[in-house]
Amino acid sequence: MTKLKIASIPGDGIGTEVVPAAIDVLKTVSDIHGGLSFEFTEFPYSCEYYLEHGSMMPEDGLERLKEFDAIFLGAVGNAKLVPDHVSLWGLLIKLRREFEQVINVRPAKIFSGVRSPLVNPKDFDLIVVRENSEGEYSSVGGRIYQGEEEIAIQNAIFSRRGTERVMRYAFELAAKRNRHVTSATKSNGIVHSMPFWDEVFKDVSRDYPEIQTDSQHIDALAAFFVTNPSRFDVIVASNLFGDVLTDIGAAVMGSIGIAPAANINVNGKYPSMFEPVHGSAPDIIGKGIANPIGQIWTAKMMLDHFGEEEIGSVLLEVVESVTHDGILTPDIGGKHSTTEVTTEIITRLKARA
Ligand SMILES: NC(=O)C1=CN([C@@H]2O[C@H](COP(=O)(O)OP(=O)(O)OC[C@H]3O[C@@H](n4cnc5c(N)ncnc54)[C@H](O)[C@@H]3O)[C@@H](O)[C@H]2O)C=CC1
Ligand SMILES: CC(=O)C(=O)O
Numbered sequence: 247m248t249k250l251k252i253a254s255i256p257g258d259g260i261g262t263e264v265v266p267a268a269i270d271v272l273k274t275v276s277d278i279h280g281g282l283s284f285e286f287t288e289f290p291y292s293c294e295y296y297l298e299h300g301s302m303m304p305e306d307g308l309e310r311l312k313e314f315d316a317i318f319l320g321a322v323g324n325a326k327l328v329p330d331h332v333s334l335w336g337l338l339i340k341l342r343r344e345f346e347q348v349i350n351v352r353p354a355k356i357f358s359g360v361r362s363p364l365v366n367p368k369d370f371d372l373i374v375v376r377e378n379s380e381g382e383y384s385s386v387g388g389r390i391y392q393g394e395e396e397i398a399i400q401n402a403i404f405s406r407r408g409t410e411r412v413m414r415y416a417f418e419l420a421a422k423r424n425r426h427v428t429s430a431t432k433s434n435g436i437v438h439s440m441p442f443w444d445e446v447f448k449d450v451s452r453d454y455p456e457i458q459t460d461s462q463h464i465d466a467l468a469a470f471f472v473t474n475p476s477r478f479d480v481i482v483a484s485n486l487f488g489d490v491l492t493d494i495g496a497a498v499m500g501s502i503g504i505a506p507a508a509n510i511n512v513n514g515k516y517p518s519m520f521e522p523v524h525g526s527a528p529d530i531i532g533k534g535i536a537n538p539i540g541q542i543w544t545a546k547m548m549l550d551h552f553g554e555e556e557i558g559s560v561l562l563e564v565v566e567s568v569t570h571d572g573i574l575t576p577d578i579g580g581k582h583s584t585t586e587v588t589t590e591i592i593t594r595l596k597a598r599a
């Protein structure tokens with residue numbers, strides 16, 4: 247019996263609606279699997295928690311979370327209560343950094359029964375590998391002077407170690423897929439870090455002669471995500487470029503509500519963290535219509551991470567059979583609730599037992 251200890255952090259907004267839904271699904275997965283069990287421990291870290299305690303998590307929060315096999319997170323952010331940069335850097339980005347979750351893996355593909363906004367999306371199936379520990383998301387910089395004279399400086403950090411690491415991860419992943427890696431660059435406008443990024447990409451690509459490569463400026467690449475997503479296999483991108491590209495990837499799939507993600511710790515020192523691409527969706531909180539599929543597909547990525555690919559594939563097949571049959575939340579054109587979609591997934595999973 248494999249027993250996984252999972253720390254769940256629903257976080258803010260619809261995180262508190264989709265995380266319990268996905269946990270119910272995972273419990274069903276465990277029931278039909280027979281040899282896999284989960285022990286979930288919930289942590290209330292969120293903006294509400296901040297209001298009460300003055301921080302997004304307690305001082306020993308990292309110590310406590312470190313003991314788990316993985317973290318299953320919903321979303322962080324409620325700008326009405328706490329400024330976004332405070333809440334995200336106090337929890338989401340803090341966990342990514344402190345637990346050395348240096349890679350963020352974000353797939354996007356044509357999803358059965360979910361209509362892409364593209365007229366002719368063809369059959370795309372891509373994965374963005376986003377650098378998750380440095381780049382443009384950096385705390386280096388500051389603000390000086392006030393009023394007319396005010397200056398803000400924000401430094402982007404690109405280390406050879408971090409850049410090489412994310413690129414190698416992308417090449418290894420491509421080797422198991424369609425053997426193509428596209429690098430997201432902007433070396434025509436960003437004159438230090440991006441030519442460096444291009445050089446490292448060239449260096450790393452030499453170690454993978456069987457993998458085809460391509461380098462695209464992020465502006466053109468973003469446009470190709472819309473005009474021809476099926477040309478891509480694996481895309482490697484810096485932290486910010488990857489963030490933006492994956493919202494586009496989610497949009498061309500049909501909704502950010504179905505897009506999954508995994509924050510991977512590659513050195514085994516700390517838990518990895520699984521959380522969908524979307525945020526807390528303040529515009530639909532409490533309406534019961536949040537799409538649970540992003541969180542559930544994220545759960546599938548967590549299963550894959552622990553070597554449970556077989557049941558992971560079953561789960562995704564079941565989810566696609568539900569969307570295929572038109573049981574959809576409003577963001578993808580349906581009238582069903584979070585609970586109805588989740589219940590249908592659970593019912594069909596049980597039927598597979
Ligand atoms: N990883 C995280 O925890 C992230 C947190 N955020 C935070 O979330 C808050 C809201 O950010 P936004 O920029 O509005 O992005 P968002 O992803 O929360 O929402 C963007 C749009 O997508 C819709 N949407 C998102 N997830 C959905 C779902 N599961 N089902 C149906 N519709 C869904 C929302 O209703 C909204 O119209 C902010 O505080 C932001 O900082 C934003 C992105 C990622
Ligand atoms: C913060 C955010 O938007 C992301 O990590 O996707």
Ligand SMILES: [K+]
Nearest residue numbers: 320321522524
């Ligand atoms: K999220």
Ligand SMILES: [Mn+2]
Nearest residue numbers: 489490493523
């Ligand atoms: Mn994002």
